[in-house]
Amino acid sequence: MNIDYRRVHHIQICIPVGMENEARMFYKDVLGFVEIEKPEALKKNGGFWLKGTGIEIHIGVEKDVHPSKRHPAFEVGNIDEARARLQHFNVQIKEETQIAGFDRFTFYDPFKNRIEFIQPKSVS
Numbered sequence: 001m002n003i004d005y006r007r008v009h010h011i012q013i014c015i016p017v018g019m020e021n022e023a024r025m026f027y028k029d030v031l032g033f034v035e036i037e038k039p040e041a042l043k044k045n046g047g048f049w050l051k052g053t054g055i056e057i058h059i060g061v062e063k064d065v066h067p068s069k070r071h072p073a074f075e076v077g078n079i080d081e082a083r084a085r086l087q088h089f090n091v092q093i094k095e096e097t098q099i100a101g102f103d104r105f106t107f108y109d110p111f112k113n114r115i116e117f118i119q120p121k122s123v124s
Contacts, residue, residue: 001085004077009118010049010056011072014065020048023059033057039099071106073116079103082117 015023027033033050038058046061060069076082083093086107094106096116104118 001081003082003085003117006075006077008055009073009075009116010058012058012060012070014060014062014069015047016065017046017061017063020046020059020061024048027057027059041097041099069114071114071116073104073118076117076119079105079117079119 024035027050028035031052033052036049036051036056038047038049047059050057050059062069083105086093091107096104096106098104101121102118103121104116106114106116108114
């Protein structure tokens with residue numbers, strides 16, 4: 001079974017708590033990204049989301065910025081098969097807080113890089 005990769009859905013970048021204004025200025029004013037609505041279930045975590053042509057950037061906030069929170073998210077077309085494949089190879093899956101319209105989970109590669117797989121619920 002192969003994983004049906006569709007695109008890079010988003011990357012997450014972490015900033016220190018209280019630095020949202022500076023981050024907005026850089027990512028919106030300097031880089032030209034547009035802010036988009038963050039799902040209600042995740043707003044309590046702070047930060048904000050941005051979008052550019054074909055990519056999202058999720059700006060997360062942390063008291064102590066940890067590189068393990070930074071991650072790519074790959075949109076896949078067969079998330080259940082992808083999960084089964086990873087489990088076949090004994091990769092530990094972490095079910096994440098679900099957000100409206102998507103199925104998603106994360107895992108770590110052997111080098112402690114966090115990776116997210118995400119699939120729109122409308123995709124079969």
